[in-house]
Amino acid sequence: MATIRERPRKDGGITYTVLWRDGGTRTGKQESEIFPDTLDKAEEKAALFKGLVDMHDQQWPPGWVRGKGFVQEQTQSDRGKDMPFLVWATRRIDKLTGIEERTRADYHRDLLNHVAGVLVHTDVDGKVTEATVSNVTQDDITDWVRAQEDGLVSPEDPEQWSRQPAAPKSIANRHGMLYGIFQAAVEATPPLRAGNPCSKTKLPRADAGTDEEMVFLEHDEWQRLRAELALINGGDGIDIGDVLVATGLRWGELAALQVKDLNLAGSTPTLSVHRAWKRQKDNSLKLGPPKTKKSRRTLALSASTVEILRRNIVAKGPDDFVFTTAWGNPWRHSNYYNRRWLVAVRNAQAKGFQKSPRLHDLRHTHVSWLIAKNIPLPAIQARLGHESITTTVDRYGHLVRALDGEIVAAIQAAMAADDGPGLRLVERLA
Structure with a gap:
């Protein structure tokens, strides 16, 4: 090797x-x-190349x-020919446009760690061969999904993993990458294969496990955590927590808020989301556009939230960040999470608090409070900046069951109306 x-x-x-x-x-x-x-990422690129050499018999x-x-484009005589899947996949990832370099590096990492040597082709007689662009079948993709679910135990130590079992969300993300790569082969001129082997894959249910399960806080539970935040470093973490739970903003959006994004005057004060902190492939952070197009949005603010924002922008200019540390720098997630949030949660748990919320669970909590007040899901979708209502329904639709009583009462009231057509129909039938 x-x-x-x-x-x-x-x-x-x-x-x-x-x-x-x-x-x-x-x-x-x-x-x-x-x-x-x-x-960039020289060590990872060397590891990927080593895997390619091993896959091609040295x-x-x-x-x-x-x-x-x-770097060589295919010649006319090469077009339409089969090739090792890793070669094609590496080329397609390098040619992707409209993505951040951090995302490109993540794709190369997943290709090396979770596809190379895991995605293979099995003939009808059971012989296992190298995966190529054209020989991979739907069964091969299914086998790859199962291998991701099961993981791989180390042959040297049965108590250690050579490859950890993957969570359903991770499998779905990697499957999406494979789908795009195979689709490019289908749409090539001339096509390298007739159809996409990923098109009918049955993926593990995202709610089948308990990893990263959403945590919803009741109002009194948030007040308990808030009280613990007040005891840490003079309570400088309270305002951030209050605004997160009151707006449903993502952390990267809140930390990137600038004074010019606020409109606190008038009868309907608002804040606008124009940017977010983005992690780069070298692990640094840079301001960029929000997560999706619909993440660019304007949110109405409550009076209490306006008061919080006002006191955080005193003596600041339009381009200054709204939330800053004592040194005037924008807050970083790791700093706030490890030194404020995690400390508050652990202190509360030591006093009997039963839940283990992540910082992102304040966003989920915001939604649960809105649903409890009968706010419709499309309005919640717009407030959260979800690209599709499907995302909102999939994540929070189960909470609407709490409104079953109100729904039944509304139907009953409509059916009992004096001038309702349903009532007259019942009377005629009687």
Whole structure:
């Protein structure tokens, strides 16, 4: 198998060199490919290339140009030919447009860690072969999903995992990536395959497990956590918590709020969401557009929320952030979560508090309070910035069951109306 050797350079950097012998024999020619750390994610790219070499029996991956990667376009004679799936998938990810570089790096990581060596083709006679663009079937995708669910126990230590079982949401995300890659093969000119093997996959139910289950807080439960926040560092975390639960904003949206986004005058004060903090592939943060187009939205504010916002923008200019630390810097999620939120939750639990809410659960709590007040789901969708009403219904539709009494009462009142057609029909039948 190929190996990766880390070699320090005179300038203090590191070069990752993938080494192997041609054909995997001891007498085969020594081959190598170099990935200096001046490249983005050099270590990950070296690991991906090593996987490609191993998948191709210690040969250069087809289409790879030494020192350049997959830079050669297919020639006319190559078009329509089959190729290893990893080669095609790597090319398609590199060519994707309209995505953030962090997302591209995540796709390459998932391809290396969860597809390479896991997605294979099984012939009708049971023989397992390398997955190619055209030979992967619906059964192969189903087998891949099951392998994701089951994980892989380490052969050296039965109590350790070589590959951890994946959560339903993670499987769905990776399946979506595979769907897009295979669809590109279907739509290629000429097509590389007739249909998409991912089109009819039955995925694990997202609600089948308990990981990251939504937590909804009652009003008195929020007050208990709020009281604990008040005891931490002079209560400087209370205002952020209050605004999160009062607006349903995502953390990245709230932390990116600037004074110019607020309109606190007039009969209907509002705040507008124009940007959010985005994590980059090097793990840094940068301001960018919100999560989706509909995430750009304007929210009406309650009087108590207006009061909170007013005191946080005193002496600040239009471009200043609304919520800042004592040093005037915008809050970071890890800072607030670890030093304020998590401390408050643990202190409350030590006093008998039964729930373990994440910071994002304040968004879910906001929705549960709106539903309890009979606010319709389409209005909630607009307030949360969901791209589709389906998202809102899937996540929060079960909470509407709490309104069954009001629904039944409304139907009963309508059927009992003196001038209702339903009543007259009953009378005629009687």
